[in-house]
Amino acid sequence: MTSDLRIGIIGVGAMGADHAERVARRTSGARLVAVSDPDAARATALATALDGVQVIGDPLQLIAEVDAVIIASPGFAHAEQLMACLEHGKPVLCEKPLTMDAESALRVVEAEHKTGRSLIQVGFMRRFDPEYAALKQLLDSGDLGRTLLLHNVHRNKTVAETFRSEMIVRDSLVHEVDVARWLFDDEIARITVHAPKPTSLVGEGVLDPQLAIFEMAGGAIADVEVFVNFQVGYEVRCEAVAEKGSATIGLGVDVLTRQAGHWGGAVPDDFRVRFGPAYDIEVQRWVNAAASGGIDGPTAWDGYAAAAVCTAGVQSLTEGRPVEVELARRSEVLG
Numbered sequence: 001m002t003s004d005l006r007i008g009i010i011g012v013g014a015m016g017a018d019h020a021e022r023v024a025r026r027t028s029g030a031r032l033v034a035v036s037d038p039d040a041a042r043a044t045a046l047a048t049a050l051d052g053v054q055v056i057g058d059p060l061q062l063i064a065e066v067d068a069v070i071i072a073s074p075g076f077a078h079a080e081q082l083m084a085c086l087e088h089g090k091p092v093l094c095e096k097p098l099t100m101d102a103e104s105a106l107r108v109v110e111a112e113h114k115t116g117r118s119l120i121q122v123g124f125m126r127r128f129d130p131e132y133a134a135l136k137q138l139l140d141s142g143d144l145g146r147t148l149l150l151h152n153v154h155r156n157k158t159v160a161e162t163f164r165s166e167m168i169v170r171d172s173l174v175h176e177v178d179v180a181r182w183l184f185d186d187e188i189a190r191i192t193v194h195a196p197k198p199t200s201l202v203g204e205g206v207l208d209p210q211l212a213i214f215e216m217a218g219g220a221i222a223d224v225e226v227f228v229n230f231q232v233g234y235e236v237r238c239e240a241v242a243e244k245g246s247a248t249i250g251l252g253v254d255v256l257t258r259q260a261g262h263w264g265g266a267v268p269d270d271f272r273v274r275f276g277p278a279y280d281i282e283v284q285r286w287v288n289a290a291a292s293g294g295i296d297g298p299t300a301w302d303g304y305a306a307a308a309v310c311t312a313g314v315q316s317l318t319e320g321r322p323v324e325v326e327l328a329r330r331s332e333v334l335g
């Protein structure tokens with residue numbers, strides 16, 4: 001008899017399958033017991049490969065049957081599945097974005113508040129990345145003085161054809177929204193999303209790349225280039241500029257080789273390589289916290305605040321102007 005936390009995963013595409021392997025093979029105190037995905041063949045193949053994992057067709061039934069849940073379904077499915085986790089009192093690590101818009105995200109925050117518990121952790125894994133964590137520690141130490149600016153680059157090799165302009169804001173830029181709120185420890189008051197001449201290597205009408213400007217409530221500014229069809233590989237960089245110095249992460253320069261007339265390092269293909277250690281730390285810490293019914297990471301409120309910024313960001317992209325972020329008063333929602 002084991003007291004391991006019995007985990008169920010909803011959605012086993014790229015991210016869900018990665019988490020399944022993580023929970024099954026290298027997370028202590030947890031056991032993967034069930035998966036659910038409308039693509040039954042995909043769920044069955046994964047369950048078979050991982051041994052001892054049940055396939056449950058209905059995600060709401062999975063929620064009822066396990067101790068804790070990882071949601072890795074597409075963002076549009078998160079709200080209903082999160083509400084079911086709250087109804088059953090189940091701790092849940094929900095992949096970002098919390099939901100696809102500010103309104104539904106706020107409903108989730110309110111519903112969680114009614115339970116009187118912190119059950120939802122949002123998968124903003126960069127907070128667990130050793131490089132980002134070191135940057136946060138350095139900025140918080142005050143050694144560089146006050147942080148004034150952040151320059152961010154977020155590039156994916158390619159994305160699915162269904163990934164339209166809005167998704168670049170809600171699904172990709174949302175990471176920098178969280179990074180800026182976290183590093184500055186401040187809210188984003190205003191966002192502008194510019195759409196430069198798009199790459200010709202994507203479908204008609206897709207605005208890629210995008211250049212976003214976040215104006216923080218306290219006056220600092222962050223800029224973000226987000227380019228999801230960069231072709232080369234996965235690159236995430238952040239430079240913080242402070243009063244007495246600057247600090248940069250994500251240069252990917254740990255191994256430089258000279259070979260066949262070239263020198264340089266490798267560019268990872270996607271986030272599973274670059275942020276693998278961050279997901280490992282994130283899931284292990286969530287499991288440890290969930291075992292006592294809590295969380296240890298970005299909260300539902302963080303997910304809501306990010307959704308509110310992205311909602312304003314999509315409006316800015318559509319209307320071609322800066323848009324103020326409408327954020328509910330935290331004290332009114334959470335008491």
Ligand SMILES: NC(=O)C1=CN([C@@H]2O[C@H](COP(=O)(O)OP(=O)(O)OC[C@H]3O[C@@H](n4cnc5c(N)ncnc54)[C@H](O)[C@@H]3O)[C@@H](O)[C@H]2O)C=CC1
Binds near residue numbers: 010014036124125275
């Ligand atoms: N933290 C991170 O760096 C990353 C987070 N993500 C997030 O993970 C989630 C999943 O993304 P991917 O794995 O890239 O997508 P994906 O398209 O590879 O996989 C999604 C899976 O969910 C299944 N699905 C569709 N509708 C569903 C529903 N209603 N209920 C349950 N399952 C459903 C699909 O059949 C598919 O197997 C998204 O929220 C995404 O934003 C994705 C990539 C990286």
Ligand SMILES: O=C1[C@@H](O)[C@H](O)[C@@H](O)[C@H](O)[C@H]1O
Binds near residue numbers: 155
């Ligand atoms: O979260 C992720 C994906 O969903 C998103 O589509 C990518 O742009 C991000 O780089 C990745 O970290």
